[in-house]
Amino acid sequence: MVPELRMTTPVRRVISALLTDPAAEWYGLDLMRDAGLASGTLYPILVRLERAGWVSSHWEDTDPVIEDRPTRRRYRMTPLGVTDARREVALLRRQHNRLTGAVIGKAQRT
Numbered sequence: 001m002v003p004e005l006r007m008t009t010p011v012r013r014v015i016s017a018l019l020t021d022p023a024a025e026w027y028g029l030d031l032m033r034d035a036g037l038a039s040g041t042l043y044p045i046l047v048r049l050e051r052a053g054w055v056s057s058h059w060e061d062t063d064p065v066i067e068d069r070p071t072r073r074r075y076r077m078t079p080l081g082v083t084d085a086r087r088e089v090a091l092l093r094r095q096h097n098r099l100t101g102a103v104i105g106k107a108q109r110t
Contacts, residue, residue, distance in 0.1 A: 005052040007088055010037055014045050015085040018055070018075075022082045025074040046075055054081030 005011065017034035018026065032042050049055040057075045064071050077085065 005048060005054070007092065010035070010041050011045055011048070012089070012092065013037060014042065014049065015054070015081075016089065018077050019082070019085055019089065022077045025076045027072050027074060031075065049081065050075075052081075053078055054084060 013035040014031060014037070017031055020034070028039065028042060028046070031037075031046070032039060035042065037045075046055060046057070050057055054077060055075050056078050057073050060072050060074055062071055
């Protein structure tokens with residue numbers, strides 16, 4: 001059974017970053033920068049996204065000695081993740097627009 005994915009603001013920020021180029025392979029550092037999250041927030045979200053089937057990951061096939069840096073883990077959205085993430089982002093956008101429209105409409109009536 002796939003665990004339910006709660007669409008918190010940090011999760012939304014990560015999937016929004018991933019959706020800027022869903023076919024790309026991302027490094028954690030790039031995602032931290034683009035999502036504006038610290039590693040202690042980002043990596044647990046990536047684990048949850050992977051468990052939900054939205055993201056796949058693998059260790060890059062490089063020699064850390066030759067590259068003169070540690071091996072990196074790469075993350076990529078799955079086709080299911082792209083579809084579900086786009087649907088969730090659209091739903092959140094509709095909800096936000098409905099709420100802000102209601103607030104604006106209420107303010108204009110008063």
